[in-house]
Amino acid sequence: MHEERIPLNGTFELTARCNLKCKMCLVRVDEETISSLGLRELTTKEWIDLAKQARESGTLQLLLTGGEPMLRKDFCKIYTEIYKMGFVIVLYTNATLVSDKVMDVLEKCPPYQIGISVYGSNPSIYEKVCGSGNAFYRMVDGVKKLTTLPSSINIRTTIIKDNIGDYKNIYMLAKSFGEDITFSRSRIVCRTTRHGIADVDACRLSPEENIDFIYGAYLERLSKDLIDKYTVEEKKSELFGCDAGIQSFTITWDGKLIGCQLLGEFMTDPLSEGFEKAWETFVETVPELKQIDTCRDCKYKLFCMACPALRYCETKSLFGNPKYLCREAEYSHKILEKLISTKGSEIYENV
Amino acid sequence: MRVNQNFVLRKIKGANIIVPLGEAIKKANGIMVLNETGAYIFEALQEEKDFEELVSCIMVEYGVPLDVAKSDTSDFLEELRTYGILMEEE
Numbered sequence: 526m527h528e529e530r531i532p533l534n535g536t537f538e539l540t541a542r543c544n545l546k547c548k549m550c551l552v553r554v555d556e557e558t559i560s561s562l563g564l565r566e567l568t569t570k571e572w573i574d575l576a577k578q579a580r581e582s583g584t585l586q587l588l589l590t591g592g593e594p595m596l597r598k599d600f601c602k603i604y605t606e607i608y609k610m611g612f613v614i615v616l617y618t619n620a621t622l623v624s625d626k627v628m629d630v631l632e633k634c635p636p637y638q639i640g641i642s643v644y645g646s647n648p649s650i651y652e653k654v655c656g657s658g659n660a661f662y663r664m665v666d667g668v669k670k671l672t673t674l675p676s677s678i679n680i681r682t683t684i685i686k687d688n689i690g691d692y693k694n695i696y697m698l699a700k701s702f703g704e705d706i707t708f709s710r711s712r713i714v715c716r717t718t719r720h721g722i723a724d725v726d727a728c729r730l731s732p733e734e735n736i737d738f739i740y741g742a743y744l745e746r747l748s749k750d751l752i753d754k755y756t757v758e759e760k761k762s763e764l765f766g767c768d769a770g771i772q773s774f775t776i777t778w779d780g781k782l783i784g785c786q787l788l789g790e791f792m793t794d795p796l797s798e799g800f801e802k803a804w805e806t807f808v809e810t811v812p813e814l815k816q817i818d819t820c821r822d823c824k825y826k827l828f829c830m831a832c833p834a835l836r837y838c839e840t841k842s843l844f845g846n847p848k849y850l851c852r853e854a855e856y857s858h859k860i861l862e863k864l865i866s867t868k869g870s871e872i873y874e875n876v
Numbered sequence: 877m878r879v880n881q882n883f884v885l886r887k888i889k890g891a892n893i894i895v896p897l898g899e900a901i902k903k904a905n906g907i908m909v910l911n912e913t914g915a916y917i918f919e920a921l922q923e924e925k926d927f928e929e930l931v932s933c934i935m936v937e938y939g940v941p942l943d944v945a946k947s948d949t950s951d952f953l954e955e956l957r958t959y960g961i962l963m964e965e966e
Contacts, residue, residue, distance in 0.1 A: 531889055583888040611884030611895045613907060635901055675902040
């Protein structure tokens with residue numbers, strides 16, 4: 526038996542395509558690959574129908590993302606129709622395709638929040654990370670337009686080898702767009718899922734570099750994160766152990782209902798069976814989570830950030846050992862030990 | 877008076893949730909949850925009504941005396957005004 530499930534938070538991956546070619550993208554699939562796989566993106570009508578059905582089933586917040594959603598020629602039509610249904614809309618974009626037509630629509634129908642991905646502070650970094658130097662100028666122009674909306678703006682970055690040296694500048698650039706703008710960075714760059722074509726292993730930081738980057742000079746934050754992790758109410762072990770499939774869902778660019786964007790299996794088909802039934806039967810697709818033998822006695826498990834979806838991304842199995850995360854955990858343990866040796870064991874007090 | 881059409885009432889598993897849209901997202905500062913009476917008033921004000929008409933509707937719907945209906949309605953309308961949900965002719 527599962528607790529009451531309500532699909533409150535939805536994600537619509539309106540497209541897998543993107544005008545940029547970011548080296549670390551989780552989702553991007555190009556047109557040729559889509560055709561060669563015999564797959565297709567949903568039509569305008571299919572997205573609007575799915576939104577209507579999700580609304581009937583109780584979806585309140587809806588994230589519209591991609592790929593780059595504004596790349597779709599029918600973006601304005603889909604967006605306007607969905608907006609009128611009364612969702613709390615969040616829109617993710619790279620801000621390089623913010624045309625006057627798009628702005629007309631967004632001015633009439635401003636989303637609650639716009640998440641803008643920014644991966645560099647100059648054209649040269651954009652060329653390296655996203656495959657287009659000009660995209661930098663288009664992004665700056667786009668962000669300036671989007672910040673005129675009443676929506677809250679969150680600038681999001683992802684750090685890989687090519688832009689780690691530019692991180693502070695990216696932060697400064699983000700803040701230069703406005704005082705109220707929030708800034709966030711991805712915790713981890715995962716391997717791609719669902720036919721994504723990015724070569725993540727070639728571009729992401731090593732696990733040790735990633736921990737150094739995430740915690741940097743703020744080693745105390747690592748201990749605080751651990752404290753937070755172990756003082757939150759114990760999560761129920763239903764489905765994936767989080768909200769995925771309990772209160773949230775993703776409709777993939779090719780129309781499947783899955784738990785979260787990281788996953789590439791355990792899906793139902795809302796196009797053929799309708800959203801309500803696809804949501805109801807979703808639980809039947811997910812195998813029961815079990816303790817993973819090799820993890821049970823791991824001395825670094827306190828430091829392990831793996832969740833079933835991350836395990837899936839990294840190993841294509843919910844029960845695989847994600848070596849990248851294992852190395853992160855081992856390294857976190859090492860630096861925390863170093864911290865204890867200089868600051869004393871009081872940082873463990875509340876753990 | 878009537879409710880601003882930039883606010884949509886969503887009924888989700890027994891909860892009455894007001895979602896602001898368009899320009900309303902600036903002033904409303906997020907979603908609001910209404911009780912049953914609030915949702916009834918919100919729906920009643922989809923069409924233009926004056927205060928007396930609204931109070932009469934509430935007396936009939938909930939079987940409450942005039943003074944209670946007036947006082948509760950007045951309080952709730954004030955709240956709607958605060959968030960820009962109520963549209964009134966000057």
